[in-house]
Amino acid sequence: MNNSAAIEVLGLKKSFGENHAVQGVSFNVNQGEIFSLLGPNGAGKTTTISMLSCLLRPNDGDANIMGHSISTDPMGVKSVLGVVPQDLALYEDLTARENLSFWGKMYGLRGSTLKTRVDEVLNVIGLRDRANERVGKYSGGMKRRVNIGVALLHKPKVIYMDEPTVGIDPQSRRNILDSVVLLKNEGMTVLYTTHYMEEAQELSDHIGIMDHGKLIAHGTHDELVKMVGQQTRIDLTLNGNADQVMAAWKETEGVSRVTSDEGLISVLVQDSNLTLPHLFEAATKHSARITSVNISEPNLEAVFLHLTGRALRD
Amino acid sequence: MKAFDIALKDMTRSFRSTFAVIFMFGVPLLVTGMFYFMFGNITDEGGFTLPKTQVVIANLDEGGPKFQVNPKNIPGGKEADSMGDLIVSILQSEDMADLIEITLVPSAETARTAVDNQESQVAIIIPTDFSHQFADVDGKAVIEFYQDPTLTLGPAIMRSILNRFMDGMSGVKIAVNFFVDEAEPEQLFLTGQVVDQYLEVSLAENDDPEVELLDVRNPVDGQKNDAAENQNLLLSIIGPIMGGMMVFYAYYTGTSTAQSILKEEEERTLPRLFTTPTSQATILTGKFLSVFMTVSVQIIVLLIAAHLIFGIEWGGFASVALMAIGIIVSASSFGVFVNSFLKDTKQGGVLFGGILTVTGMMGMIKIFAMNSAIANKMGDTISLLVPQGWAIRGLMQAMGGESFNNVALTVLVSFLWSAAFFAIGVWRFNRRYT
Numbered sequence: 001m002n003n004s005a006a007i008e009v010l011g012l013k014k015s016f017g018e019n020h021a022v023q024g025v026s027f028n029v030n031q032g033e034i035f036s037l038l039g040p041n042g043a044g045k046t047t048t049i050s051m052l053s054c055l056l057r058p059n060d061g062d063a064n065i066m067g068h069s070i071s072t073d074p075m076g077v078k079s080v081l082g083v084v085p086q087d088l089a090l091y092e093d094l095t096a097r098e099n100l101s102f103w104g105k106m107y108g109l110r111g112s113t114l115k116t117r118v119d120e121v122l123n124v125i126g127l128r129d130r131a132n133e134r135v136g137k138y139s140g141g142m143k144r145r146v147n148i149g150v151a152l153l154h155k156p157k158v159i160y161m162d163e164p165t166v167g168i169d170p171q172s173r174r175n176i177l178d179s180v181v182l183l184k185n186e187g188m189t190v191l192y193t194t195h196y197m198e199e200a201q202e203l204s205d206h207i208g209i210m211d212h213g214k215l216i217a218h219g220t221h222d223e224l225v226k227m228v229g230q231q232t233r234i235d236l237t238l239n240g241n242a243d244q245v246m247a248a249w250k251e252t253e254g255v256s257r258v259t260s261d262e263g264l265i266s267v268l269v270q271d272s273n274l275t276l277p278h279l280f281e282a283a284t285k286h287s288a289r290i291t292s293v294n295i296s297e298p299n300l301e302a303v304f305l306h307l308t309g310r311a312l313r314d
Numbered sequence: 315m316k317a318f319d320i321a322l323k324d325m326t327r328s329f330r331s332t333f334a335v336i337f338m339f340g341v342p343l344l345v346t347g348m349f350y351f352m353f354g355n356i357t358d359e360g361g362f363t364l365p366k367t368q369v370v371i372a373n374l375d376e377g378g379p380k381f382q383v384n385p386k387n388i389p390g391g392k393e394a395d396s397m398g399d400l401i402v403s404i405l406q407s408e409d410m411a412d413l414i415e416i417t418l419v420p421s422a423e424t425a426r427t428a429v430d431n432q433e434s435q436v437a438i439i440i441p442t443d444f445s446h447q448f449a450d451v452d453g454k455a456v457i458e459f460y461q462d463p464t465l466t467l468g469p470a471i472m473r474s475i476l477n478r479f480m481d482g483m484s485g486v487k488i489a490v491n492f493f494v495d496e497a498e499p500e501q502l503f504l505t506g507q508v509v510d511q512y513l514e515v516s517l518a519e520n521d522d523p524e525v526e527l528l529d530v531r532n533p534v535d536g537q538k539n540d541a542a543e544n545q546n547l548l549l550s551i552i553g554p555i556m557g558g559m560m561v562f563y564a565y566y567t568g569t570s571t572a573q574s575i576l577k578e579e580e581e582r583t584l585p586r587l588f589t590t591p592t593s594q595a596t597i598l599t600g601k602f603l604s605v606f607m608t609v610s611v612q613i614i615v616l617l618i619a620a621h622l623i624f625g626i627e628w629g630g631f632a633s634v635a636l637m638a639i640g641i642i643v644s645a646s647s648f649g650v651f652v653n654s655f656l657k658d659t660k661q662g663g664v665l666f667g668g669i670l671t672v673t674g675m676m677g678m679i680k681i682f683a684m685n686s687a688i689a690n691k692m693g694d695t696i697s698l699l700v701p702q703g704w705a706i707r708g709l710m711q712a713m714g715g716e717s718f719n720n721v722a723l724t725v726l727v728s729f730l731w732s733a734a735f736f737a738i739g740v741w742r743f744n745r746r747y748t
């Protein structure tokens with residue numbers, strides 16, 4: 001076993017009848033890093049998380065969480081694990097404090113330790129002031145935060161967060177993304193699933209891209225982008241002499257392709273910082289003005305498109 | 315310990331739900347309270363008694379064809395030699411003493427004055443030719459009923475008793491008329507025997523509520539104190555009603571609390587529980603414990619509340635304790651059992667409403683059929699086909715002061731039901747989540 005791997009996934013498979021939801025997924029997550037599983041709805045992210053939390057028994061394969069096998073030592077797995085389920089799993093008729101207190105007990109906390117931890121977590125999720133209100137009265141974002149708080153009580157070594165930002169306001173979303181980084185800084189290993197490319201890009205040390213039950217690529221953000229050889233695209237508009245300018249741009253160093261579509265010119269470059277000044281010079285030389293510029297860095301959206309031929313968000 | 319935490323959490327949730335609390339405590343007490351006010355009223359001391367009606371009777375009947383009625387057929391047991399005497403002795407009988415207090419006066423005028431002066435609530439005047447009219451085919455035997463118009467309950471009870479009596483007597487009248495027509499004059503003394511025979515048959519078959527009501531009254535301690543007897547009469551009516559309500563709603567609570575397993579599955583908190591380092595056995599034990607504890611609180615509160623509010627005596631402490639445990643265990647295991655067959659709470663709404671109502675009614679049939687001996691026998695058999703029936707049987711036995719052993723035997727049967735229900739329920743739930 002790899003000593004630095006907090007999560008080791010070994011060929012997990014799960015089918016629901018004819019639906020092969022997860023088809024042999026393997027990856028490692030190092031201790032103290034954030035690993036994102038990125039994929040559209042139905043990719044098999046939740047099914048994978050469920051197997052890794054010992055809720056679903058895999059048809060095949062195994063996984064070790066901090067060295068505990070999900071098939072032979074589920075109690076060991078559960079004791080090092082905090083799970084933030086995709087669906088809110090809270091008692092709406094109990095207050096936030098009562099919820100945290102109850103779940104803390106389920107994680108084996110008692111007495112003053114429990115009380116202290118509940119207060120600490122209430123601070124982390126920013127709900128200390130409203131801790132004694134029933135969860136049912138909370139907004140969607142506040143519920144999400146309690147949902148996360150429950151998984152933090154026992155200071156787990158590993159935490160799973162299954163699409164924790166779905167359907168909430170931008171402010172709660174920011175709060176949650178920030179707290180994920182805080183968890184990492186405290187040394188927790190985070191397995192994060194999302195279908196938002198930006199989240200995966202912002203948070204992750206490593207990203208696994210899932211589609212149709214398979215992990216189709218994984219690595220760092222840069223590795224993934226390089227792997228598919230994507231370049232930065234610069235979209236520009238000109239106020240005249242387009243043909244001459246485009247011809248000049250094609251000859252410019254660092255430019256690999258120039259295309260135009262109804263007045264919008266797209267230039268593919270290796271590095272926009274180096275090449276962009278040359279594009280302006282060439283335009284000036286031909287007495288044309290650049291009236292707009294838009295730079296698109298290579299991103300996971302493009303990677304996903306490249307790998308599957310489909311957009312990430314349908 | 316964790317199982318206990320789960321149970322406490324569930325109880326907090328249950329008792330926080332207004333809906334659940336109303337059905338747990340409110341409805342059974344309210345229904346019983348309704349019957350309470352139907353059958354009794356509050357005295358100044360705060361206790362409840364049936365009102366005793368003051369009745370003044372002027373029996374002017376001069377008799378008709380000579381007859382003698384066998385005293386054993388008259389509730390009071392006195393001999394009577396006119397129809398008027400017969401009525402008076404029935405009204406004066408011990409069984410009626412709970413309901414009415416009789417004063418005999420010599421004239422119709424005195425009787426009416428007693429009512430006018432509010433010394434009595436009802437005056438009954440039996441005319442001089444009452445027996446004659448009674449024996450005459452075309453005769454009209456009429457009793458004058460004179461009441462204080464401002465009163466309702468007392469005179470109504472009185473009127474109802476009298477009506478029942480007269481209804482019964484119209485059968486006698488036909489028999490007597492027939493006999494008088496057919497008989498030779500020297501055989502007329504036999505009229506008494508005809509009335510006698512008729513009374514023997516008709517009183518034995520009589521299942522009218524008033525008569526049964528009196529039969530049901532069964533003073534536990536044999537006291538002959540008036541107030542105590544009224545109290546006993548009232549309690550003999552509402553005790554079983556409260557008991558039936560309690561059993562019915564204990565089963566309701568058992569079923570709806572056990573349904574929290576399905577509810578938690580839908581709320582996703584059950585799967586989340588399974589991601590904590592808590593074994594499935596502990597989680598399910600916690601859920602079952604919560605059912606048991608919630609029903610326990612309900613039963614204990616209801617037993618005490620019914621005693622304090624209505625003065626219901628549930629029986630000896632050991633019997634009541636055992637009977638209560640029997641109800642709690644069987645209601646809880648029934649809940650676990652029924653829910654283990656449901657897919658989700660949506661199914662539960664329709665299904666367990668029906669199951670609970672049908673089995674609950676079957677179990678309580680005895681209480682509703684109290685007024686009729688035949689229905690009572692059948693009700694006994696039917697009710698024992700469902701666990702509620704055994705719970706109610708234990709309850710009635712404890713209330714009726716039967717021996718601890720008898721109660722224990724019934725509760726033992728309850729436990730057997732429970733063991734079977736619980737075993738099946740646990741097995742099914744365990745399999746469901748493995």
Ligand SMILES: Nc1ncnc2c1ncn2[C@@H]1O[C@H](COP(=O)(O)OP(=O)(O)O)[C@@H](O)[C@H]1O
Nearest residue numbers: 016019021039040041042043044045046047048
């Ligand atoms: N309990 C289940 N029973 C049957 N099919 C399921 C179940 N859970 C998930 N699936 C199916 O498995 C596939 C993967 O689902 P899921 O893991 O939830 O995807 P994601 O979380 O990436 O959106 C989907 O086709 C889904 O319909």
Ligand SMILES: [Mg+2]
Nearest residue numbers: 045046086163
């Ligand atoms: Mg999902």
